[in-house]
Amino acid sequence: xxxxxxxxxxxxxxxxxxxxxxxxxxxxxxxxxxxxxxxxxxxxxxxxxxxxxxxxxxxxxxxxxxxxxxxxxxxxxxxxxxxxxxxxxxxxxxxxxxxxxxxxxxxxxxxxxxxxxxxxxxxxxxxxxxxxxxxxxxxxxxxxxxxxxxxxxxxxxxxxxxxxxxxxxxxxxxxxxxxxxxxxxxxxxxxxxxxxxxxxxxxxxxxxxxxxxxxxxxxxxxxxxxxxxxxxxxxxxxxxxxxxxxxxxxxxxxxxxxxxxxxxxxxxxxxxxxxxxxxxxxxxxxxxxxxxxxxxxxxxxxxxxxxxxxxxxxxxxxxxxxxxxxxxxxxxxxxxxxxxxxxxxxxxxxxxxxxxxxxxxxxxxxxxxxxxxxxxxxxxxxxxxxxxxxxxxxxxxxxxxxxxxxxxxxxxxxxxxxxxxxxxxxxxxxxxx
Amino acid sequence: xxxxxxxxxxxxxxxxxxxxxxxxxxxxxxxxxxxxxxxxxxxxxxxxxxxxxxxxxxxxxxxxxxxxxxxxxxxxxxxxxxxxxxxxxxxxxxxxxxxxxxxxxxxxxxxxxxxxxxxxxxxxxxxxxxxxxxxxxxxxxxxxxxxxxxxxxxxxxxxxxxxxxxxxxxxxxxxxxxxxxxxxxxxxxxxxxxxxxxxxxxxxxxxxxxxxxxxxxxxxxxxxxxxxxxxxxxxxxxxxxxxxxxxxxxxxxxxxxxxxxxxxxxx
Numbered sequence: 001x002x003x004x005x006x007x008x009x010x011x012x013x014x015x016x017x018x019x020x021x022x023x024x025x026x027x028x029x030x031x032x033x034x035x036x037x038x039x040x041x042x043x044x045x046x047x048x049x050x051x052x053x054x055x056x057x058x059x060x061x062x063x064x065x066x067x068x069x070x071x072x073x074x075x076x077x078x079x080x081x082x083x084x085x086x087x088x089x090x091x092x093x094x095x096x097x098x099x100x101x102x103x104x105x106x107x108x109x110x111x112x113x114x115x116x117x118x119x120x121x122x123x124x125x126x127x128x129x130x131x132x133x134x135x136x137x138x139x140x141x142x143x144x145x146x147x148x149x150x151x152x153x154x155x156x157x158x159x160x161x162x163x164x165x166x167x168x169x170x171x172x173x174x175x176x177x178x179x180x181x182x183x184x185x186x187x188x189x190x191x192x193x194x195x196x197x198x199x200x201x202x203x204x205x206x207x208x209x210x211x212x213x214x215x216x217x218x219x220x221x222x223x224x225x226x227x228x229x230x231x232x233x234x235x236x237x238x239x240x241x242x243x244x245x246x247x248x249x250x251x252x253x254x255x256x257x258x259x260x261x262x263x264x265x266x267x268x269x270x271x272x273x274x275x276x277x278x279x280x281x282x283x284x285x286x287x288x289x290x291x292x293x294x295x296x297x298x299x300x301x302x303x304x305x306x307x308x309x310x311x312x313x314x315x316x317x318x319x320x321x322x323x324x325x326x327x328x329x330x331x332x333x334x335x336x337x338x339x340x341x342x343x344x345x346x347x348x349x350x351x352x353x354x355x356x357x358x359x360x361x362x363x364x365x366x367x368x369x370x371x372x373x374x375x376x377x378x379x380x381x382x383x384x385x386x387x388x389x390x391x392x393x394x395x396x397x398x399x400x401x402x403x404x405x406x407x408x409x410x411x412x413x414x415x416x417x418x419x420x421x422x423x424x425x426x427x428x429x430x431x432x433x
Numbered sequence: 434x435x436x437x438x439x440x441x442x443x444x445x446x447x448x449x450x451x452x453x454x455x456x457x458x459x460x461x462x463x464x465x466x467x468x469x470x471x472x473x474x475x476x477x478x479x480x481x482x483x484x485x486x487x488x489x490x491x492x493x494x495x496x497x498x499x500x501x502x503x504x505x506x507x508x509x510x511x512x513x514x515x516x517x518x519x520x521x522x523x524x525x526x527x528x529x530x531x532x533x534x535x536x537x538x539x540x541x542x543x544x545x546x547x548x549x550x551x552x553x554x555x556x557x558x559x560x561x562x563x564x565x566x567x568x569x570x571x572x573x574x575x576x577x578x579x580x581x582x583x584x585x586x587x588x589x590x591x592x593x594x595x596x597x598x599x600x601x602x603x604x605x606x607x608x609x610x611x612x613x614x615x616x617x618x619x620x621x622x623x624x625x626x627x628x629x630x631x632x633x634x635x636x637x638x639x640x641x642x643x644x645x646x647x648x649x650x651x652x653x654x655x656x657x658x659x660x661x662x663x664x665x666x667x668x669x670x671x672x673x674x675x676x677x678x679x680x681x682x683x684x685x686x687x688x689x690x691x692x693x694x695x696x697x698x699x700x
Contacts, residue, residue: 085666092453112454203647257561257650258540265541318454398667399647412563412651433668 035070038330039097042075043083044348047282051348052077055341064340065332073333084395087317088113096317098330099337103397104137104311107145108390114315118144120324121331129339133380134353137311140390146313147334150350152278153309153376153385154209156296159193159289162272166190173294180298184252187272195252197262197274198243198409204402207243209308209388210275210296211405214239216306216386217299223389227431229424240416242300243408257410278376281349281368293372295379309385311353314338351376394430401427447675459672466676476677478652479660482567486638486656489571491631497575498582498627503616506590516587523580527640534573535560535645560646563653570641570654578634582627589623590616629692633685657681 044052056075065071076097078086084106090096091113102110117123123144127135134148160170166186174180187195199206212222212231220235247255253271254261265271267287275296284291297305314334316327339354346366351373357363358377366373379385389396404426408419447466449459470476501519505512522530537544540558549556559569593616601611617624639658642648648655648663657677665674 088453088669089666254541256540256558258558259535259647261541395667395669400663400667403647403649403651407649407651410561410650412649430668433670 035072036326036329037072037074038099038326038333039074039076040333041083041087041097041100042077043080043101044077045079046279047286048279048348048350049077051282051343055337055343058341059333059336064336065329067329067332069329071329071333081399084397091317094318094320096319098316098319098322098326099334100315100317101149101312102146102315103388104146104148104313105388105390105396107138107313107315108140108392109394109396111140111145113318114145115318115327116143116145117147117316117331117334120316120327121147121335126335129335129355130353131355131358131380133383133385134311137353137387138313146315147331147338148353149312149314149338150278150344150352151309151311151376151380151385152350153307153379154213154275154277154296155307155372155376156273156275156294156298157266157280157284158273158292158294159266159269159271160292161269161290162187162191162193163292165193166272170290170292173292174298175294177298177300177302181300184246184250184273188251191272193270193272194254194265195250195272196246197253197265197271198246198405200260200262200266200274200276200280202257202259202261202263202406202409204399204404204406205397206276207405207409208402209277211239211243213275213296213306213308214242214299216308217297217302217304219303223391227389227392229427229431232420232424236420237417238301239299240408240420243405244411244416247409247411253409255409255411257406257412278349278351278372281372282347285368293375295375295384297384305379305382305384306386307379307384308388310388312350345373349373351380391431393433398430401430443675443678446672447679449672451670451672451675453669453671462672466673467680469673470676470680475652475655475660476657479655479657482652482654483636483638483656483658485567486571486574486654487632487635489568490574490635490638491628493571493575494579494582494631494635495624495627498579499586499620499624501579501583502586502590503612506587516583519583520580522577525577527577528644530573530577531641531644538569538573538645561650563650566646566650566654570638570645574635574638574641578631582631585623585627586620589620593619625692625695629689632688632692636681636685636688 040056042052053075056073059073063070087096087100087102088110096113102114107114117138126147130148134151135144137151138144138146138148156173158173163170163173163183166183167190168183168186174183184195187193198210215222215231215235218235218238220231220233220239222229222231224230246252262271262274263283266274267283267289269289295305296307314337316330316334322330338352339356342352342357342360342362344350345352345357345363346369349368349372352358352363363369363373395401402423404413404419404423407413408416413419413422446459448461448463450462450465452459505515505519509515525533536542538559540546540556540561543559545559546556557565560566597615597619598611601615606614637658638656639662642654642656642659643662646654648659658681661674661677661681664670664677
C-alpha cells in the first residue's frame with residue numbers, strides 16, 4: 001500500500017490547511033517530524049483481546065506503512081459493556097481517538113460522530129481489497145463510512161460427548177428442525193444435562209441474535225422500511241412460544257436469567273447445544289470439551305435460510321484537533337489492520353473482510369478451519385446472512401432493548417405474547433429518541 | 434466552580450433536548466423533560482425500586498451497625514479482632530464486593546445454593562427471582578457498608594460518660610432501661626447523622642444493580658440513578674438524564690430537611 005491511495009479531495013484540503021495555518025498544522029497534536037501516534041480504541045475481550053494486542057504489536061515493530069514518519073498505534077481497550085458509552089461520551093467532549101472499532105450496526109445512528117472514511121482514503125481504489133458483502137456492510141446511503149474488518153455471524157456449537165451419551169451420532173449434527181428437536185429431546189430425556197441455551201451469556205442481546213435468526217428463517221421481518229418494529233408478526237409469535245416452551249414444557253433448559261448460565265454450563269460439559277457467534281471458538285479452544293459446530297438453520301416451518309450477522313469495522317471518530325495528515329495516516333493504519341492480518345480469522349475466529357485473507361495459508365490452516373470457518377464461509381457464499389439492523393436512532397446493541405427476551409426465557413412474564421408486546425414498545429421508544 | 438457550575442449546567446441541560454455534539458443548537462423545551470418524566474412508567478418503576486431498596490437497607494444498616502457497636506463495646510473476648518472484621522468489608526470497592534457476592538448468590542454454582550442443595554432440591558435464584566433480587570442486593574449492601582456506621586456508633590458509645598450508667602445501676606435500672614434512657618438519648622445525634630447519610634447514599638444506589646442484575650429480572654432491581662445512567666449515557670438523552678438527576682436532588686434535599694427538623698425539634 002502506498003500514500004497514492006490518499007484521495008485527491010483530501011490532498012487538496014490538506015494543502016489548503018497547510019497554506020492557511022502554516023507549519024503549525026503540520027505538527028498536529030502528536031504528529032510532525034518525530035512521527036505519529038495513532039490512538040486506537042477497541043473492545044475485544046476473551047480470546048479476541050490477545051489477538052488484537054499481537055496485531056498492534058506487529059504494526060509497531062514492523063512499521064509497515066510506506067511513509068517517512070514513524071507511526072505508532074496506541075491501543076486502548078474498554079470492556080464491551082462500557083465501550084460505546086465511553087466512546088460516545090468522549091466524542092461528545094470533542095476529544096475522540098484517532099481510530100475506533102465500531103459495530104456496523106452503529107454506522108447509521110452515529111454518523112454525526114464519525115468522519116466518513118472516503119474523506120481520507122481513496123475508497124474506490126481499495127474497494128477491491130475487500131469482499132463485496134463486507135463492503136456493503138460499511139456503506140450507508142452510498143457513503144463509505146468505515147473500513148470493514150470482519151463479519152461475525154452466529155452458529156450452533158454442541159458437545160459431542162453429550163450427543164453420544166444421549167444416543168445421538170456426534171458426527172451427524174442436526175440439519176433441520178426435526179433433527180434438532182429430536183436431538184434436544186434425546187438430551188433432555190436420556191441425560192442429566194441441559195439440551196440447549198439460546199445464548200451462553202444469558203443476556204438480552206445474545207437472545208436477540210438467536211431469536212431474530214429463528215424469526216427470519218420462518219419468513220418474518222424485523223422492521224418495515226420506516227423502521228417500525230414488525231417482529232411481532234406470526235413468525236415472531238411462534239418463535240416466542242418456542243423460546244417459552246424450551247424452558248417450559250420441553251425442559252431443554254433451566255428457567256433462569258442468570259448471567260453466563262449457558263457459558264458456565266457449556267464450558268463445564270453440562271449443556272448440549274448453544275448458539276453463539278464466531279468469536280466463541282477462541283474460548284472453546286481453551287476448554288477441555290469435545291465440541292462440534294453446525295449451521296443454525298433449524299427453525300420449525302423454515303421458509304428461508306437466514307442467519308444473524310454483524311461485523312466489526314474501523315472508523316475515524318470526529319476530532320477537530322486532528323490534522324488532515326494525521327487523519328490520512330490513521331486511514332492507512334485502518335486499511336493495514338483490516339487487510340494484512342489473517343490471524344484475526346485464524347485465531348479470533350471471525351470471517352476477515354479482506355479478500356486475500358480467505359485464500360491465505362494462515363487462515364486456511366487455522367486449527368478450527370474445518371470445524372467452523374469453512375461452514376461460516378459456505379453460509380456467506382450461499383448469501384444466508386442478514387445484518388443486525390443499522391437503526392437510524394438509538395442503540396441497537398443496548399441490553400435494555402432486548403431484556404424482554406431474557407425475561408421471556410426465564411418466564412418472568414405471564415405469557416410470551418406479553419413479553420413480545422413489551423419488546424415492541426421498548427424498541428419503538430428507543431428508536432424515537 | 435466544581436460544584437455550582439456543573440449544577441447550574443445540569444439544570445440548563447434538563448430544560449433542553451440536549452445535543453452533545455453541538456450544544457449551542459440544543460432545542461429549548463422548557464419543562465418538557467420533567468413532564469415526560471412524570472408520565473414515564475419506567476421512571477416510576479425505578480422510583481419504586483429505589484424506595485424499596487432504601488426501605489430494606491437503611492433500617493438494617495442502622496440497627497445492625499448499632500448492635501455490632503454495642504456488642505463489641507462490652508468486654509467480649511477478641512473484641513479488637515471483631516472490630517477489624519466488622520469494618521473490613523467497608524474498605525472494599527464496589528467491583529470487588531459485587532464479584533464476591535455474585536459467587537455467593539449464583540443460582541447454579543453459588544455458595545448459598547451449594548449448601549441449600551443438601552436440604553432442598555430446587556434452591557431459589559437469588560438474583561434471578563423478581564421477589565428475591567432486590568432484598569439480595571440490599572443484604573449485600575448492608576454487609577458491605579455497615580462497617581462505617583459501626584465505627585461511628587462505637588465512637589459515640591465510648592463517649593457516653595460511664596457515670597450515667599453507674600447512676601442508672603444505682604437506681605436499679607435494667608439493661609434495657611439503661612439502653613433506652615441512657616444510651617439512645619446520648620447517641621441520638623450520631624444515630625440521626627447515620628440515618629441521614631444512609632438515606633442520601635442508598636437513594637443513589639447504582640453499582641449493585643448495574644453490575645449484578647442490570648436492573649432485572651423484569652425491572653425488579655431498577656433504580657433512579659441506574660435509569661439516569663441509561664438515559665444519559667446509553668440512550669444519549671442527556672437532557673432527560675439531567676432532569677432525573679434534578680428530581681433526585683430535590684428528593685434528597687427534602688429528606689435532609691425532614692431529618693434536620695427532627696434533630697432541631699429534639700434538641
